[in-house]
Amino acid sequence: GAVVSQHPSWVICKSGTSVKIECRSLDFQATTMFWYRQFPKQSLMLMATSNEGSKATYEQGVEKDKFLINHASLTLSTLTVTSAHPEDSSFYICSAGRQTGANVLTFGAGSRLTVL
Amino acid sequence: TQLLEQSPQFLSIQEGENLTVYCNSSSVFSSLQWYRQEPGEGPVLLVTVVTGGEVKKLKRLTFQFGDARKDSSLHITAAQPGDTGLYLCAGANGGYQKVTFGIGTKLQVIP
Numbered sequence: 001g002a003v004v005s006q007h008p009s010w011v012i013c014k015s016g017t018s019v020k021i022e023c024r025s026l027d028f029q030a031t032t033m034f035w036y037r038q039f040p041k042q043s044l045m046l047m048a049t050s051n052e053g054s055k056a057t058y059e060q061g062v063e064k065d066k067f068l069i070n071h072a073s074l075t076l077s078t079l080t081v082t083s084a085h086p087e088d089s090s091f092y093i094c095s096a097g098r099q100t101g102a103n104v105l106t107f108g109a110g111s112r113l114t115v116l
Numbered sequence: 117t118q119l120l121e122q123s124p125q126f127l128s129i130q131e132g133e134n135l136t137v138y139c140n141s142s143s144v145f146s147s148l149q150w151y152r153q154e155p156g157e158g159p160v161l162l163v164t165v166v167t168g169g170e171v172k173k174l175k176r177l178t179f180q181f182g183d184a185r186k187d188s189s190l191h192i193t194a195a196q197p198g199d200t201g202l203y204l205c206a207g208a209n210g211g212y213q214k215v216t217f218g219i220g221t222k223l224q225v226i227p
Contacts, residue, residue: 006158034214043204043219044159093158105149105215107158 002028004096006108013084014116020080021111023094029074030096034105035067038091050077050094084115119143120207120218128224129195137190137221139205146209148181148188153202153220195225 003026013019023033031052036044048069049057056069066088068080077096081088093110121140129135139148147166151159163172165181165188172179176199178191192199205218 004158041222043217045217046214049214091156095158104164105161107151107160110156110158112156 002096002098002104002106004094004106004108006094006111008111009109010112010114012114012116015085016083018080018082019084019113020078021092021094021113023077023079023096023108025075025096025106028096028098030077030098031074033071033077033094033096035069035077035079036093036095038093038110044093047079052077081113084113086115089113089115120205120216122203122205122218122221124221125219126222128226131197131225131227132194135192135195135223137192137203137205137223138187139189139218140187141207142186143207144185144209145207146185147207148185149206149208149215150179150188150190151204151206153204155202159204192223195223197225197227199223200225 005024005026007022011019033050035047037047038044046059047062050069050071052071052074058064066082071077091110091112095105095107098104123138147164149164150162152162153159163174163179165179168183168185170181176193180189188205203221206215208215
């Protein structure tokens with residue numbers, strides 16, 4: 001089955017630093033990946049759509065200069081949280097859509113970010 | 117903006133009981149998915165329904181897509197402690213493009 005790997009699973013950083021989270025599709029190619037943020041006891045909120053070889057599409061209210069997304073290959077998308085602040089602490093989850101098959105998304109296990 | 121409302125948001129039941137979770141929207145979706153999410157992990161797809169009125173069964177779980185493709189339900193028969201988790205419905209229109217998630221139903225099954 002399709003597998004999406006996220007790394008790191010959890011990260012703690014100091015306020016003001018930048019953190020990069022990787023999302024890899026291990027056994028399939030993904031031209032499109034999605035990044036979500038999930039706060040405690042809340043649902044997943046789509047942050048942006050990551051498109052291989054082009055700029056990401058951000059949802060309303062998401063700062064593109066703060067959440068940098070790069071999708072340089074068909075199997076890797078990265079999310080960089082720049083100048084992180086405590087309010088950026090959250091569970092970040094990526095998903096990837098397979099090129100074949102209708103409407104099938106595979107989710108990564110998520111990355112827990114804690115900004116001190 | 118397409119919104120999905122889930123109810124109930126929290127449910128605590130005894131092992132062996134039945135339960136139904138509802139997912140409603142004023143918008144039409146081409147497909148609707150149900151996921152289960154464990155704490156600290158990503159959502160895992162349970163089922164996708166695409167046809168209005170469609171019913172799918174996955175062991176003790178029964179999923180139904182409304183005739184108008186605006187709502188869905190998840191029924192669990194004889195709930196087990198292993199069913200404990202966050203159940204999310206998600207609607208999509210076309211391909212695997214943007215999926216809108218409901219707020220989720222947190223289910224706890226007490227042994």
